[in-house]
Amino acid sequence: MNRIAFGPALLLGFAAALSGGTAPAETVAVRIDKGAFEPAVITIKPGDTVVWLNTEKRTSHDVVFEDGVRSERLMPDDVFERRFDTAGRHSYRCTPHPRMTGEVVVEP
Ligand SMILES: [Cu+2]
Numbered sequence: 001m002n003r004i005a006f007g008p009a010l011l012l013g014f015a016a017a018l019s020g021g022t023a024p025a026e027t028v029a030v031r032i033d034k035g036a037f038e039p040a041v042i043t044i045k046p047g048d049t050v051v052w053l054n055t056e057k058r059t060s061h062d063v064v065f066e067d068g069v070r071s072e073r074l075m076p077d078d079v080f081e082r083r084f085d086t087a088g089r090h091s092y093r094c095t096p097h098p099r100m101t102g103e104v105v106v107e108p
Helices: 003-018
Strands: 027-033 036-038 041-044 049-054 079-083 088-093 101-106
Touching: 027 041
Parallel strands: 027 049, 041 101
Antiparallel strands: 027 036, 049 079, 088 101
């Protein structure tokens, strides 16, 4: 086995993979405040995670997706997070406040 010859090629390949344009996964925040999701529409990349934070003083909310994924009831300062691996539009709403709607747009 020839580690000296093989090592640099492996390192170069790794560096190329790192700079290959695939951004590292990010986590983005949506505030729940004054009876609204802020921002109501958020655009992310596959693999990113969205964190919802209830910043109300005393009102609880939830986050319920059309595909069945849902948070627990979020009391003030509670958080809920979901990672999105597939492209598409993911609509959600708040059960106790049906006018509260939001959307996560996952663009490849
Ligand atoms: Cu609500």
